[in-house]
Amino acid sequence: MVVCGDDGLAHRLTAELRDMYGQQVTLVVPPAGSTGAPARTRVVPAGRASALFGRMTAVVARPQSGDRGAIAQRLIEAADLDEEALSAAGVEQASALALVHQDDEVNIRAALAARRLNPRLRLVIRLYNRKLGLYLERLLDQAAAVAAPDLERETVDASTTVLSDADTAAPSLAATAAVGTSKVVQADGLLLRAVERMPGERGASAGPGLCTLALLSASGGDPAGADGPDGHGGRGPQLLPDEQSVREANGPAASGPAAGGPTTTGRPAAGRGTIELQAVSYTGPAVSPGRLAGRGAPLGQLFSRRLRWSLFGVFASVLALAVASWLTTRDNPLHAAYLTLLDLFAIDDPAIGQPVSRQVIQILSGLTGLLLLPVLVAAVLEGLGTFRTSASLRRPPRGLSGHVVLLGLGKIGTRVLAGLRELGIPVVCVEADPEARGIALARRLRVPIVIGDVATEGVLEAAGIERAHALLALTSADITNLEAALCARTVQPELQVSMRLFDDEFASVVYRTLRAAHPQAVTRSRSVSTLAAPAFAGAMMGRQILGAMPVERTVLLFAAIDVAGHPLLEGLTVEEAFRPGSWRILALDLAAPGERRPDLSAPLPDAGKDRRTELVWNLPQGYVLGAQDRVVLAATRQGLAELLAGAPRVRAGATR
Known part of the structure; x- marks a missing residue:
């Protein structure tokens, strides 16, 4: 595999592929300490890379120019990521290429060149622009289909995946500000939601419970997770626990889920928090109640509270004067209101020779009109000021709290x-x-x-x-x-x-x-690169990766795996295939092998229509996994790497 980039994400991704998945990785970086140098490609001597490789087992700090060879078996320096540099990195024989430079233009140019060099190459591209990334995926997939018409008949995954480290890490970062915020993974049109539940918490479930994904390291005092390296009292999060571990962690009163069965929503007050997986049917994006009403500016944003009360007082005075005129003159109510408005705007004749009550009401109406004039001017100025400052920066309002x-x-x-x-x-x-x-x-x-x-x-x-x-x-x-x-x-x-x-x-x-x-x-x-690297590494391994879900400072991966060729799955029951702390089978794909969707995480083409999902959850523990089956499982990075390491290798231009 080839990784092109020289920042934190590139180095963590290289270490992830090498340490977790056991892949041979070539890292392509700019020349050390040179800016504006002429385009050149140089393979770093193996002695230097090997010496550094032996001293470093993980990327734990900002890599310096002299440490870049420590995380890859082969290091290439290239000032320009052109076809010459890609050829020197062995893109023609590689199974996957990751372009993770921070410059979107550099990644796009390299992706187009790589697709010409190897139509069967699996591409993973880092782009911040999501809309451009969608167009680029379609373009490169179409280019691969045109260059290699027999690609569909081969078992080679030449997909193009565009990811953003910002989009990958943002949900976890935002969740730290809201305790209990759920994480979502999509599989075959079904949304899988992982819900954080604290000890003693009870609540209505939004969907059927599937299993317990993790036991948190935190207690009730830190509900969002005391996610330091030493965890809670020296205990970090326990991923994919078995039923016995759930019962022991939450006390004898807690009832954990049966392996593969539904979970309970209640938890005792003493114990460890859990992350439970739920299935939520997709019904389309809901429109918020204020979505349509919010097309225009609300009254509270246009006018200040003091001005609104002033307008209300003036209108109440006008109404009172109209009622008084109607009661004193015994005139038609509409005619009495009309005369009051004429008096208010000083366009009526003086009430000379008329009853005293009429004269008094006319004078009061004129005074009210004088008060109304500055209020109307203030309303116009405030309204114009609101529209004028809508494009400017807002200041925090007074008294704001809980933000x-x-x-x-x-x-x-x-x-x-x-x-x-x-x-x-x-x-x-x-x-x-x-x-x-x-x-x-x-x-x-x-x-x-x-x-x-x-x-x-x-x-x-x-x-x-x-x-x-x-x-x-x-x-x-x-x-x-x-x-x-x-x-x-x-x-x-x-x-x-x-x-x-x-x-x-x-x-x-x-x-x-x-x-x-x-x-x-x-x-x-x-760490953004730590949160994003598993998703990028999963995409490098192929479309079977449905998503990554952070659990404190660890990561759970969701993948769709073909059982055929996996000795740790094929021929075993669901209960026997479950390995606590490594992987757990969640669902079975009932679609025929020839009709299966290659990417279960992609949105359905007919999402607006009623479509029954082909995935079966809560599998019987005695079900025997056959070679024709495809399963959806949750796994740790080490567990998934162990599974993929035992997968059969595919030739014809790419290997898995």
Whole structure:
């Protein structure tokens, strides 16, 4: 396999493919310490790469130029990612190519060149632009079909997958601000939702329970997960536990799910939280109640509260005068209201020679008209001001509380902001760059923004940090995120803090220190490359990967696996094939082998029609897996790597 890139995601992806899946990996990087150098391709001597390879077993820090060969068996330096560089990397014989440069244009050019060199190549491309990525997938898949017409008859997976590290990591980062937020994976038109349940929690289930995916390391004091390296009391999360482990973790009162059977929603007060899998039928996106009404600006946004009360007082006075005129003159109610309006706007004749009551009402109507004039002028000015400032930055309203302070509106912060607003969570953004990528989105969503450096005194206070529910520090600088967390904890010691930190060792030290200093507060750290790398690695292995679901600082993968050729699955019952901590079978695909969809995670072409899913859940434990079966399973990275390592290899231009 070939990986092209030189940032954290590229290095973690290379280590993932090498350590978890046992793949031979070639890493293509720019020349070390050179900028603007002429295009050249150079294979790094094997001695240098081998020496570094023996000293490093995992990527735990920012890789330096001298450490890049430590994570790949073959390292190539190329100033320009052209056909020459791709050929030197062996793309013609490779099974998969990952293009994970931060520059979308570089990845697109390399993808087009790679598809010409090898139509049977499996492509994984990193793009931030989701709409462009969809078009690119179709284009490259069509190019592969034209260049290799016999591709469909072969068992080669020459798919094109476009992923975004921001989209992959954003749901987990947004979930840290909302305890109990569910994670969703799609399989054959069915949505699988993993719900976080705390000890003692009971609630109505949105769908049939399937199984317990994990036992969290946290207790009730930290419901979202004390996800430091040492976990809760030295215990990290337990992935894919068996029935006995669930009962022991939650006490004798807890009833865990039978293997493969339904789970209970109740949990005792003492014990460990769980993540349970539920199946939710897809019925199409629901339109929020205020979606149509929100086409126009609400009255509360156009006019201030003081102005609304002033208008209400004037209208009440006019109504009272109209009623008084009707009662005193015994005139027709409509005619009495008409005369009152004429008096209000001073366009009626003076009430000379008329009854005193009529004269008094006319004078009061004229005074009310004088009061109405400045109110109408103020309403016009406020309305124009609202439309004028709709494109400007909003300031946090006074008295705002229970909100999330989001620091950083780059690629990651922008995606997280969109996710938080979809969940209906109030957000206040802090950004030092007024031209940042997410400013336009925040303005469109009418999210308050504070422009300023977090190191400047008063910036976090302006965002209402003392009344906030949580702080999400998502800038690309670890030190800035740490500084923001420390400043926020000074103002509010029990604030829930989530930081984006690249270096795992640094994150471990920060986590333990903050937990020791503030034991009652929730502290979490997340790495975007760590969250995104399993999804990219899964896509490199083929379309069988349906999705990745983060569990604290670990990851669960969902995959569709053909049983044929897997000695750990074929010929065994569902109960015998279940390996706690490694993999667990969730569903069976009933579709005939020739009619199966190649990618179960892709949206259905007839999603708007009634379509019965071909997946059967809650399989009998005695069902024997045959060579013709395809199953959906949840697995750890190590477990899935072990399964795929035993899969039969496919020739004709690609190997699995």
